[in-house]
Amino acid sequence: MEPTDPLQAVTHGDPYPFYARLRAGPPLAYDASLKLWVASRAALLDEVFTHPAMRVRPAAEPVPAAIAGQPAGEVFARLVRMNDGAGHQPAKRVVEQVLAGVPAQDVEAATARIAAGLLPRAGDADALNRWMFDVPVRSVASLLGFGDAALASIAASTRAFVACLSHLSTAGQLAEAHAAAMALGDAVARLAQQEGGGVAAQLRAAAGAGQWDDTRAITANLVGLLSQTYEATAGLVGNSLVALSRDPAALEQAMHAPNGWLRTVRETARFDSPVQNTRRFAAEAVRIAGVDLPAGAPVLLVLAAANRDAQANPDPDVFDPQRAAPCLYSFSRGAHACPGQELACRIAAAALQALHAGAAWPHTGALRWSYRPSGNGRLPVFQ
Numbered sequence: 001m002e003p004t005d006p007l008q009a010v011t012h013g014d015p016y017p018f019y020a021r022l023r024a025g026p027p028l029a030y031d032a033s034l035k036l037w038v039a040s041r042a043a044l045l046d047e048v049f050t051h052p053a054m055r056v057r058p059a060a061e062p063v064p065a066a067i068a069g070q071p072a073g074e075v076f077a078r079l080v081r082m083n084d085g086a087g088h089q090p091a092k093r094v095v096e097q098v099l100a101g102v103p104a105q106d107v108e109a110a111t112a113r114i115a116a117g118l119l120p121r122a123g124d125a126d127a128l129n130r131w132m133f134d135v136p137v138r139s140v141a142s143l144l145g146f147g148d149a150a151l152a153s154i155a156a157s158t159r160a161f162v163a164c165l166s167h168l169s170t171a172g173q174l175a176e177a178h179a180a181a182m183a184l185g186d187a188v189a190r191l192a193q194q195e196g197g198g199v200a201a202q203l204r205a206a207a208g209a210g211q212w213d214d215t216r217a218i219t220a221n222l223v224g225l226l227s228q229t230y231e232a233t234a235g236l237v238g239n240s241l242v243a244l245s246r247d248p249a250a251l252e253q254a255m256h257a258p259n260g261w262l263r264t265v266r267e268t269a270r271f272d273s274p275v276q277n278t279r280r281f282a283a284e285a286v287r288i289a290g291v292d293l294p295a296g297a298p299v300l301l302v303l304a305a306a307n308r309d310a311q312a313n314p315d316p317d318v319f320d321p322q323r324a325a326p327c328l329y330s331f332s333r334g335a336h337a338c339p340g341q342e343l344a345c346r347i348a349a350a351a352l353q354a355l356h357a358g359a360a361w362p363h364t365g366a367l368r369w370s371y372r373p374s375g376n377g378r379l380p381v382f383q
């Protein structure tokens, strides 16, 4: 059965016919049951992403009520991802500059080593699921400067912390998220003070030079690098496995074409995005696509639908890792565009390459999966 709304679509087996119907409908459509305006065409997403009145958080609730004033909320409140204007720009510039300076070979070497050290046995779906989550976050933790002995506990704390970002979390999960926020905050703050070249220390130094002199915000954003890696990059690895399991010729290309794994991962990000949607909120009354939106109106931007808009990518429903200059919405666009795009793609590519080289690739035709419950993340759970 087709999904009935764009939030159900996120975890549907094949949401793309539904997204095509959304794109063919009115550019900005109100979904009365979700109480959301929905945008799915590429050009409209560009308009909303660059509209000065469209903000990442509702003015009345800068931090979700469930965590406001508590440790996880204190981190959330300071993330560049969750702020606009003055609270966003200097911090974003620093984060962007530092992540852009991480050499590709360091990313690939860290990921290859960590991925090979945790390899699941071929056919062990539970171990594959754990591997898919553990490798990206441990790789970023290692690049931040953590030693190997700390990586397992940083990954576990990140897993506990990200529960605060989901409205599906229980009270027990939120309590663990607060404890994890404090543990991660302490760990990254100590790391940032150490001499020695890791990304955490580089970010602290760049912040000082870049007029972003706010220790608590720097700490929060270091935690943010781990949390923003955690689910989305696992989803990119998982969705790439799904795409390759359906397309043996693409697996051959991944193995043998120049930059084969990287191209495959980038095309997966477009074709089956791990982040299917994001939101914006009107800070004041605005007119968009001929529709008058009142102040506070929430707009759901369906990134995964825009990726498949023929105005953005020719033959959008074809999975083609050799596609020239793909146009991606998966990593957002405009002021909040993801500064971790290149890092995430290189980590996912190196992880998949290590899985293949380590003879841990799932047996052909043996992969079965469903999707983890979520309103925006598309992450396969292998069975």
Ligand code: HEM
Binding pocket: 056, 080, 081, 082, 092, 095, 140, 224, 225, 226, 228, 229, 232, 233, 236, 274, 275, 278, 279, 330, 331, 332, 333, 335, 336, 337, 338, 339, 340, 341, 343, 344, 345
């Ligand atoms: C496949 C993996 C990833 C995907 C699909 C992804 C996607 C996104 C998206 C969609 C946004 C913006 C949301 C919006 O505009 O509403 C974003 C922002 C962000 N991402 Fe990623 N991301 C990924 C991995 C990473 C990694 C590995 C890092 C860093 C280590 C990272 C760091 C960030 C940061 C700091 C922001 C906030 C930027 C800002 O608000 O200006 N992401 N990401």
